[in-house]
Amino acid sequence: MSSEEQKLVDTAGDYMYAVKGGTPVDDPQWRSCRLVMTDKRLVLANSSGKQALPHSNIEVVGEEELPASVDPAGATPMRIGDNVVLFDAADVSDFELEYCRATLHATVILTKHPAVVGGVIQDEATWRKTRFQLDDDVITLAFPGGEETTFAVDDVGTVETSEQAVMGETRTILEVEHTDEDDRSVETYFSGMDHHTTALQSLFERVIEEREGDYELDEIESQVLMALYSGVSPFEMSDFVGIPVDEVEEIYRKLLDVGAVDEVRTRTEVSLNAQGRNMASEAMNEQ
Template sequence: MSGDERKLVDTSGDFQYVVRNGEDVADPQWRSCRLIVTNKRLVLATNGSKQPIAHSKIRLADDAAELVPDAASGATALEVGDNVLLVDAPNVDDFETEYVRAALQGQVILAREQAVVGGVVQDDAAWSKARFQLDDGVVRLQFPGGGGLSFEVEDVGTIETGTSTVMGQQRTVIEVEHTDDQDRSVETHLSGMDHHTRALETLFTRVVEGREDDYELSEMESQVLMALYSGVSPFEMSDFVGTTPDEVEEIYQRLLDIGAVDEVRVRTEVALNAQGRNMASEAMSEK
C-alpha cells in the first residue's frame, strides 16, 4: 500500500459475480476470500492472488434487493462497470456501511455549508472543496484555510437528493439536515464525483431509515412538532396551537416516548431531535 493508503476493514468473507459483461451469470458460485477495504480500494484476496478494485470504479447497486438472494440477505451488491458482484462478510455487522465509510474516508468532496438555516435558503452560501472524515459517529468536513464543520451522523434528520449546478457542472447534490452549534436546523449540501454522492446518499439514508418511524401522529401532535420545528418556544406552545397546557404536556410525553424529542428540563421544556425534525418535515410536506 502507498503511504497515504490506510486499511479500514480486514476480514474473511465470500464473493460471487451475478452479472458479467452485462449478462446474468447462469450459475453463480460463492468463493471464499479475504476482504480488505482501504480508503482507496476493495481487495478480494484468494489463494495467493489479489483482485484490487478502486472505489472510483465501484457503485452500490440500485436494484440490490433483486440481485441478492434470500439465502444471502446480508450480502452487499456492488456494480463494477458491466459486472455485479455480491460480497458477504459475516464477521462484520454492517459491511455496506463499513464499505461506504471507507470509500468516503479522507476523500475530497464538494460542500456548501449552511445552505439553508431555519428553513431559509442562504443565497450567499458558496460551494467549496472539503475533506470528508467519519470517525466515532461524527462527520467532519475540513475546508481549505483551516475552517471546518462537524456534526453527529445520528443527528441527521432528513436527507434529500437532487441535481443542481455545482461549480459550473450539473451534479448530484445530497441535502443533509442537522443542527448546528446554536441548535438551529441547518442544511449542509454535499456533492462530488458519482461514487462519492452514491456513497453519501447510502450513508445518510441508512441512518434516517434505521430509526423507528411508524408512529401515526395525531393532528395536534403534528401541529406541535411543526411549531417546534419552526422555533416556537415550548412555553408558548399551548397558546400557539390553541390548546391547554395540560394537553401540551401530554403530547410532549408521547413525543418523548416515541423518541421524537429530548427532554431539556424535568417539566415543560423539550427540544426536537433528529427523528423529530424528520417527522416534522414529513408532516409539513403533507399539508
C-alpha cells in the first residue's frame, strides 16, 4: 500500500461467489478471509493468496442480481466483472455503508450545487470538481477556491437519476434533494465515474429506505404535505385546504407520529423534514 493510500477497514470476514464468469454457482460456499478496505481498493486475503480489487471494478448491487437459490442473509452483494460476490464481516455492522464510505472517501467527483432552490432551477449553476467527504453522518462538499457546504446525510429527502450532458459527455447523474445551511430545500446534482455514482446512489437510497414506514397517506393528509412542501405556512393551512383548525392539528399529530414533520412550537406549527419531503414528492407524482 502506497503512502498516499489510506486504510479504512481491516477485519476478518467471509465471501461467497454467487455468480462466477456470468454463470450461477451450483453449490455456493462461504469462505473465510481477511478484508481490507482502503480509499483505493478492496483487498481480499486468505490462505490461497491475495486479491486487490480497485473500487472502479466493483459495483454494489441489489439482491435481484443473485440467483433465486441464494439467500444473502444480510450480506452485501457486489458485481466484480462477470462475477457477483457476497461479502460479510462480523465486526462491521453495515458492510455496504462502510464500503460506500471507502469508495467515496475524500474522492473528487462532479457536482452542480445548488442546481435547484425551492423548486426553481438555477440557470447559473455549473458543474464543478468537488472533494466529497462523509464523516460520521455529515457530508462535506469542498469546492475550488475554499468554498464548502455541509448537510446531514439523514436530511436527504429524494434521489432521482437521469442521463445528462456533463462537461461535454453524457453521464448518469443523481439529483439529490436536501436542505442547506439556510434551511432551504435545494437539489445538488452529483456525477462522476460509474463506481462513484453507484456508491452515492446506494448510500442515499439506503438512508431513505431505512427511514420509510408503511404508513399510507389519505387524500387530505397528502394535500397538507404537498402544501407544506410548496411553502404554505402551517398557520394558513386551515384556509388553504379548507378544513377546520382542529382537524389540521390532528393531521399534524399523525405526521409527527410517522416522522414526516418536526415540531417547531407546541401548538399548530411544524416544519417538513426529509421524510416529509420524500412523502410529499411521492404524493405529487401520484397526482
